[in-house]
Amino acid sequence: MTFMTVAGVVMMVSAGLAPERPGVPPRDPWTCPSSHPIKNYASASGGYVYYLPDHPFYEEASPERCYASQEEAERDGSRPAGGGSRRTAPPAALRAPASG
Numbered sequence: 737m738t739f740m741t742v743a744g745v746v747m748m749v750s751a752g753l754a755p756e757r758p759g760v761p762p763r764d765p766w767t768c769p770s771s772h773p774i775k776n777y778a779s780a781s782g783g784y785v786y787y788l789p790d791h792p793f794y795e796e797a798s799p800e801r802c803y804a805s806q807e808e809a810e811r812d813g814s815r816p817a818g819g820g821s822r823r824t825a826p827p828a829a830l831r832a833p834a835s836g
Contacts, residue, residue, distance in 0.1 A: 758812040759801040766795075768802030775799035776814050785817040786810075792819065 760772050768775055775787045777797045786809040787794045797817075803809040806816070 757801070758808045759803040762799040762802050765798050768799050772802035772804045774803040774806065774809050776801035776803065776809060776812065777817070784812075784814040786814045787817045791817055793817065 759776065760769060762768050762775075773789050775794065775797045776784050776799055777787060778800055779785045784800070786803065786806070787797045788806070791797075801812065801814075803812070803814075
């Protein structure tokens with residue numbers, strides 16, 4: 737909710753609610769919460785990549801956002817980081833729950 741004054745009258749202006757973004761903020765500049773261990777990182781090419789905990793550069797990545805699953809990261813526009821973990825065999829703890 738935003739307040740603005742027009743001709744001496746204070747009015748409330750309702751701002752549209754943006755859709756909730758997947759994931760959660762990091763705990764600190766280097767750490768994601770254990771419930772959301774996948775790190776989203778702004779790449780030099782301008783896009784976002786995500787790092788799984790077993791990726792060789794996971795510890796060096798400073799997360800901008802943290803995710804519970806690869807699907808959640810991809811829904812937020814992130815792609816897998818190269819040179820490490822691949823989508824073909826994610827740890828069971830990082831798989832999205834089966835819908836049914």
